Amino acid sequence: MSFKLAIVGKGGVGKTFLAGTLARLFANDGKNVLAVDADPNMNLHATMGIPKTELPTPIGEMKELIEERTGVPAGTSGMFVLNPRVDDIPERFHISRDGAKLIVLGTIETAGGGCICPESALLRALLSHIILKRDEIVIIDFYAGLEHLGRGTSKGVDSMITVVEPGTRSLDLARRINSLGASLAVPRRYVVGNRISNEQEENFIVNASTEFDLELLGIIPRDPSIIESDIKGIAPIDFAPESPALLAIKKIKYTLEKRLAP
Numbered sequence: 001m002s003f004k005l006a007i008v009g010k011g012g013v014g015k016t017f018l019a020g021t022l023a024r025l026f027a028n029d030g031k032n033v034l035a036v037d038a039d040p041n042m043n044l045h046a047t048m049g050i051p052k053t054e055l056p057t058p059i060g061e062m063k064e065l066i067e068e069r070t071g072v073p074a075g076t077s078g079m080f081v082l083n084p085r086v087d088d089i090p091e092r093f094h095i096s097r098d099g100a101k102l103i104v105l106g107t108i109e110t111a112g113g114g115c116i117c118p119e120s121a122l123l124r125a126l127l128s129h130i131i132l133k134r135d136e137i138v139i140i141d142f143y144a145g146l147e148h149l150g151r152g153t154s155k156g157v158d159s160m161i162t163v164v165e166p167g168t169r170s171l172d173l174a175r176r177i178n179s180l181g182a183s184l185a186v187p188r189r190y191v192v193g194n195r196i197s198n199e200q201e202e203n204f205i206v207n208a209s210t211e212f213d214l215e216l217l218g219i220i221p222r223d224p225s226i227i228e229s230d231i232k233g234i235a236p237i238d239f240a241p242e243s244p245a246l247l248a249i250k251k252i253k254y255t256l257e258k259r260l261a262p
């Protein structure tokens, strides 16, 4: 089984929790998994159970590599190689935990975001390579939406999950991300409701998904053991593998597998 899954949504909704837990769960099944941290906050390692001290430098901060591959020093502008070689990078610079691999990209500037620098060119080329060429399960923890994907790359994304919490702002953003996903031709676009405390909140998510024509893949309850795992610095899957939120993610994984089955 191989697919490319993008996890998106507003800051703080639970993207990293879902992405890291799914990566570990698929790896537990013996699948090849590459988790990609594409959020500038760079904390996917924590929900995968990889200590910060063991993390390699984010690719976007590897100055020698950037210069070697693009032909110009990081942080400069000017003429650089637009299609740098990247195919060896995932194998060289990942770190694994229980069979789940992690690669940390670091901050990717968008083309509209000011600088078009060599580090961003390298990161975009790498992301594109991972999505289009790697034959494994790829789970990408994004910052907000899919801004970093060009149309050519986004076509390789099999599905995206927008994580939402009960609240109009998170749903409004979900709707916008969903239309962006549609315009980028991402074929399967799902919503997962997270941190749900009661029936009223669950109904809010269910009704809003129906109204906005978003497919709801599952609901994750608010779960104190997830907060506790964060405070203790232990991955939720290691700290509370049978907690309600973890069981909900296992169910979401199962539904996702059924949807993605050929």
Ligand SMILES: Nc1ncnc2c1ncn2[C@@H]1O[C@H](COP(=O)(O)OP(=O)(O)O)[C@@H](O)[C@H]1O
Binding pocket: 009, 010, 011, 012, 013, 014, 015, 016, 017, 018, 194, 195, 196, 220, 221, 222, 223, 224, 226, 227, 230, 245
């Ligand atoms: N279902 C949940 N129950 C309780 N706490 C949660 C739940 N999901 C996420 N959290 C907590 O909320 C915070 C934000 O989650 P995180 O995954 O980092 O969000 P994002 O990546 O979208 O910014 C974290 O401290 C996390 O432990």
Ligand SMILES: [Mg+2]
Binding pocket: 012, 015, 016, 017, 039, 041, 043, 141
């Ligand atoms: Mg995050």
